[in-house]
Amino acid sequence: MAEKKPALPLSEAVYRAALERSPIANILVTRDGLIALVNAQAESMFGYSREELVGKPIEVLVPKSVRARHPPMRDGYFKDPKVRYMGVGRDLAGTRKDGSEFPVEIALNPIKTEDGDYTMAAVSDISERSRAEEKFRAVVEAAPTAMIMINEAGDIVLTNAQAEKLFGYTRNELLGLKVDALVPDANRKGHPKLRDGFFTDPRPRTMGAGRELFGKRKDGSLVPVEIGLNPIQTSEGKFAIAAIADITERRRAEEKFRSVVEAAPTAMIMINESGDIVLTNAQVDKLFGYAREELLGKKVDMLVPEMMRPGHPKLRDSFFTAPRPRTMGAGRELHGLRKDGSLVPVEIGLNPIVTSEGRFAIAAIADITERRRAEEKFRAVVESAPNAMVMIDTHGIIVLTNNQAEKLFGYQRSELVGQAIEILVPKRIRERHPGLRMGFFTDPRPRMMGIGRDLTGARKDGSEFPVEIGLNPIETSEGRFAIAAIADITERVEREKLLQRQRDEIMELSTPVMQVWDKVLALPIIGTLDSQRAARLTENLLQKIGQDEAEFVILDISGVPTIDSQVAQNLLKTVQGARLMGADCILSGVRPETAQAMVHLGIDIGALRSRSTMRDALQLALALRKDPEAVTLRGGG
Numbered sequence: 001m002a003e004k005k006p007a008l009p010l011s012e013a014v015y016r017a018a019l020e021r022s023p024i025a026n027i028l029v030t031r032d033g034l035i036a037l038v039n040a041q042a043e044s045m046f047g048y049s050r051e052e053l054v055g056k057p058i059e060v061l062v063p064k065s066v067r068a069r070h071p072p073m074r075d076g077y078f079k080d081p082k083v084r085y086m087g088v089g090r091d092l093a094g095t096r097k098d099g100s101e102f103p104v105e106i107a108l109n110p111i112k113t114e115d116g117d118y119t120m121a122a123v124s125d126i127s128e129r130s131r132a133e134e135k136f137r138a139v140v141e142a143a144p145t146a147m148i149m150i151n152e153a154g155d156i157v158l159t160n161a162q163a164e165k166l167f168g169y170t171r172n173e174l175l176g177l178k179v180d181a182l183v184p185d186a187n188r189k190g191h192p193k194l195r196d197g198f199f200t201d202p203r204p205r206t207m208g209a210g211r212e213l214f215g216k217r218k219d220g221s222l223v224p225v226e227i228g229l230n231p232i233q234t235s236e237g238k239f240a241i242a243a244i245a246d247i248t249e250r251r252r253a254e255e256k257f258r259s260v261v262e263a264a265p266t267a268m269i270m271i272n273e274s275g276d277i278v279l280t281n282a283q284v285d286k287l288f289g290y291a292r293e294e295l296l297g298k299k300v301d302m303l304v305p306e307m308m309r310p311g312h313p314k315l316r317d318s319f320f321t322a323p324r325p326r327t328m329g330a331g332r333e334l335h336g337l338r339k340d341g342s343l344v345p346v347e348i349g350l351n352p353i354v355t356s357e358g359r360f361a362i363a364a365i366a367d368i369t370e371r372r373r374a375e376e377k378f379r380a381v382v383e384s385a386p387n388a389m390v391m392i393d394t395h396g397i398i399v400l401t402n403n404q405a406e407k408l409f410g411y412q413r414s415e416l417v418g419q420a421i422e423i424l425v426p427k428r429i430r431e432r433h434p435g436l437r438m439g440f441f442t443d444p445r446p447r448m449m450g451i452g453r454d455l456t457g458a459r460k461d462g463s464e465f466p467v468e469i470g471l472n473p474i475e476t477s478e479g480r481f482a483i484a485a486i487a488d489i490t491e492r493v494e495r496e497k498l499l500q501r502q503r504d505e506i507m508e509l510s511t512p513v514m515q516v517w518d519k520v521l522a523l524p525i526i527g528t529l530d531s532q533r534a535a536r537l538t539e540n541l542l543q544k545i546g547q548d549e550a551e552f553v554i555l556d557i558s559g560v561p562t563i564d565s566q567v568a569q570n571l572l573k574t575v576q577g578a579r580l581m582g583a584d585c586i587l588s589g590v591r592p593e594t595a596q597a598m599v600h601l602g603i604d605i606g607a608l609r610s611r612s613t614m615r616d617a618l619q620l621a622l623a624l625r626k627d628p629e630a631v632t633l634r635g636g637g
Contacts, residue, residue: 025123029058031116033074045125047097058121063095078117081110086121094123103130146244150179151237152199154192158241166225166246168218179242184216199238202231207242215244224251226356250356267365271300272358273320275313279362287346287367289339300363305337319361323352328363336365345372347477371477388486393479394441396421396434400483408488410460421484426458440482444473449484457486466493513544519551520621521583522614526559534570538577545581552621553578556614558589563597575608584624586610588617 019026019037025045028037035053043050046061053060058074059067077084086092086106094104105126111118140147140158146166149158159174167174167182183191198205207213207227214222226247232239261268261279267287270279277295285292288303295302304312319326328334328348335343349364382389382400388408391400401416409416409424416423425433440447449455449469456464470485516522523541527533541553555574560567575585587610611617 027121029119031078033058061094063093063101084108102127149239149241151239154179154195182215184214204230270360270362272360275299275316303336305335325351391481391483392421393481396437424457426456426464446472465490513541521550522554524556538574542577542581545583550583553583553585554617555587556589563594586617588614
């Protein structure tokens, strides 16, 4: 039977149990540096069994590279034994049984007993923390902006390559340097108070919001910066990391933007989402009568007429909800309110601008007083025009009419404006009209509409009437338009019809087809025989031949002043038409000069019989009628 060991004192048993259950490795070391006690966590961490460690020098767990320097450091601790962290500010490592090293964090505690002095080393494996720190350092190093991390005392503890470039210091020169060294001299005195304020209320924030910030380089030059601060809490305490962006280029861009705004020919006002004016130009001063200082920081609503002011914030919010370029108040008359209380008609174009400071809207405001006067003059001219005037846009929508248009088409003005122009076009041709309208806008130039065609308009009651239309293109800031001057030409058409009837009657009187004998017709031609008259003459003659069953036709040309090739050809066509109807033609009234002209022109009258007088021609016709084979008639032929 084995000998029973005496029980440990209760305090020692509790101590050992607590040590064994500790989540970190615990190693008890004698003054001579020998391991006196380890717990299970130490066995697991270093890969040794308890028997392999107890009685061995503590240096067995120290990397070979620093092992020779360790005993003096251990002796130094026992000379001044107190609670401390070993190797503060240095990277510590432990060595496993397999020779591998790993980062550790060590807390030392002195223990005095009756058996002598000991040190309890609490060893934590910080591999995961080191990996996280490496990732953090890698992120900081890869940041596109300068990154500087400081402790509560304002010492720089971490930086990156971008910070070196920005401030002109090497990394070694920055580490341990007070961050105040990077602050301009003029602001350095108050900086510690600002830094303490951040650590008192540590939260992400933009440093110096609303103020121009500058950093001081090693060479003493200043650089405009934007700084974002973030608090970081670690086991080593509180830190702040600053992301510092060089905004030199942005400042240059802002200056260019301000120069462009200042040089703009129209008033330019920039507002934030709250409706505060943050930027204006000289044209705003002229337009509204305020000095620039009177507007900056004020609500833009102060420039809105009082009757429209209550609804303006809602309109402004709707723009920021869906920010896109647009014309403000399209379809409505807009006015701005000057400092003296007077109103000015305006046209406003809105554009959204997104910056690092938030969203803004810039309004280009044009004084359209002169344009309104011109429009009024234009409307007055249109209204006083003697003809109906109708103005349409590129979609064919009527945008303007005058009183004459109301009278001509029978519509009220309110019934026309906003309607398609096709409402005034007869239904039978309405489908084809949009194509004609588009053709005009494709090649916009002054022209008469429908040249060579009879144009008609359609009244409200459906009746149609002949019209004459002159089209003119008009270019405005609102787009392209066409204005049509429409004249009712009913009277002219009726007059032209009457004149045509009179001409026809005169022509019939000037070329009468007479029956001079049974089956014999005579057609005395007086005046010039052009193509139109020849056609009408032939038509009447053929109709008479058919009615009277005529066998002979005497064409008397004694009244024709001159014979040219065109007249001769017209005569021959008349003869050919008569022959087709079965009638022979005899030409009378051929004067010597007429015969000479026909010979000179080389006109071949073929088998056409001719006589000098109508009497002779009639005698020939009667003779031929009695004896068609007679060939010995007077005058031949």
